[in-house]
Amino acid sequence: MDRLMKDLSEGFGPSGHEKMVTDYIKSQIMDFCDEVKTDKLGNLIALKKGKSDKKIMYAAHVDEIGILVTFIDDNGFLRFTNIGGLSPHLLLGQRIKLECGVTGVIGTERITDISKLNLEKMFIDIGANSKEEAEELVSIGEVGTFCSNFEVKQNHYIGKALDDRAGCAVLIEALKDIKNPDHNLYFVFTTQEEVGLRGATTASYSINPDLGIAIDVTAVGDTPKARRMAVSLGKGPAIKVKDNSIMVNPMIKDMMIKKAQDNNIPYQLEVLEFGGTDSGAIHLSREGAWAGVISLPCRYIHTSNEMLSKDDVKNAVKLLKLTTEFDF
Template sequence: MIKLLTELCGTFGPSGEEEAVAALVKRRVKDAVGEITTDAMGNVYARRPGKGARVMLAAHMDEIGLVLSHIDARGFARFSNIGGLRLDMAANQRVRLKSGRVGVIMEEERGNKDDKKIDRLYIDFGYESGPAARKEIHVGDVACFDRGLECQGNRVISKAMDDRVACAVLIETARRVQKTPNDVTFAFTVQEEVGVRGAMPAAYTLNPDVALSVDVTMSGDVPECRPMEVALGDGPAIKVKDGGHIAHPKVRDLLVRLARKMKLKHQMEVLNLDGATTDAAAIHRVRGGVPTGCVSIPCRYVHTVSEMVDMRDVEGAVKLLAAFVTTDLRKEGF
């Protein structure tokens, strides 16, 4: 799974530019699931048809990034954020354009350093002049952060762990689950980081009887952080609520029951942060409403270039999802 995770995290895919990730996902899931389609927005659906309940499992393919908004006379670029870019973390990092050109984000030396405004940051792509820069970079060019994946024991650090780790979990679940009484679609969504925009049409198209989103969540196990019960290594987290979604109690309770039955280490998650949510926020509100839960992978330093997860939690999430999709969900009342 580390190999799959390394490939996924290393692929270019800020919101709106998920094509490379989508292509990789399709290559990796096609042996496990025969029917693969892509919709107008770029959402990828890998379906295992069946007679039972329609189940949607969603993981988003996009990552946070930035888009060039201005190139000055000397070739330095200004930018706008794509998704929840943490400005305190962005400075001094490297970014990479789709073309492969690498730049460094730097902060203006003069002025108030405590004033964390995007206007104070610029990107130096190393061009020798404005005209040289303008030949190769343009307003509207999109970049993602440039940082490799490191694996140390159970702990893995990478950019874009949010939410490629969940893409890996879905692919691995599809590979392991050969038989299910349900009609299961693994949905790899676009544009989650800019406001869960891909998941809504995806849920409308799939019209599921029950759904789960799979995403990272924050943890409360680092120095002086906000109090939170979730910790790395304590298993996948079963969502109770976050800033945009209250898990459907029937889905939440079923996940807990399945985890207990397997004696799978798990934890309950209450993410107490306004606006922080997952694809579930969109999915549960389409059509007449969809009972929706969420399985979270605990992650430190979310939305930085060094998002850290524990592989035991990742493995636990695969086991929990596999148990969920192999349960006869009609019999559970969905």
């Protein structure tokens, strides 16, 4: 699992540019499923055929937050916009790697009030001395992500894009272990979640599942003076109750709780007062579907150094495998 997590975390894949990561995932799963395909939005969809005609769709998003170059000034500095949710205060001084291979450092114009820092005042310094020199290396529309190394520290994973490459790792490990499932299982590695659940929207329309389960990260309340939240690192995967995109059907929530209790899997209950996951798109697809979420507690979401518990990831795999036995 450690190697899988490292490869996924360090892969390059901001929203709309996920192919490098989906190609890697395909190489890991193609020998363990009955069908594998990629749709027009880039979603990687793997099917394990079951004994019934019911369909469960598991979704974890492949994309990560990033930046997109919008302008190159006369001195060779790059102006940029965000791909997904980026805080300017967390960007300042960070290294960025562009898809073309160029790296740079994010700086800002001189400001006297740091509270007024925003993306319009920021730039990427790639070491160019002129617009012409920069244009030889970078084009308008170039995308980039954090330049960050993955690390295993004690019982934690630390790295970029664990939102939601950790969820992808959970799907991969479960897919490899599941044999002769009761239902048709669709493991979907979705694209463009960070910019509006786009991949999950089209994939769920195509699959038309009876039940959808998203695997994603969630915030925690266990750091000093954190926003109050009853989720902590290392106390088990969280079973979602609600977020801004879904009110989880109580039947699905209770089925997950029972599976966790019956199999001695530690779990937490998650009420997220902001954000959403692919389940928000899945449960509204066509005439609607049951949907739930297994969440991985994560510190420092949408930074270059997100942090997860190894035990939470392992227990999420165990819980997800048990959901394939749901009778619905």
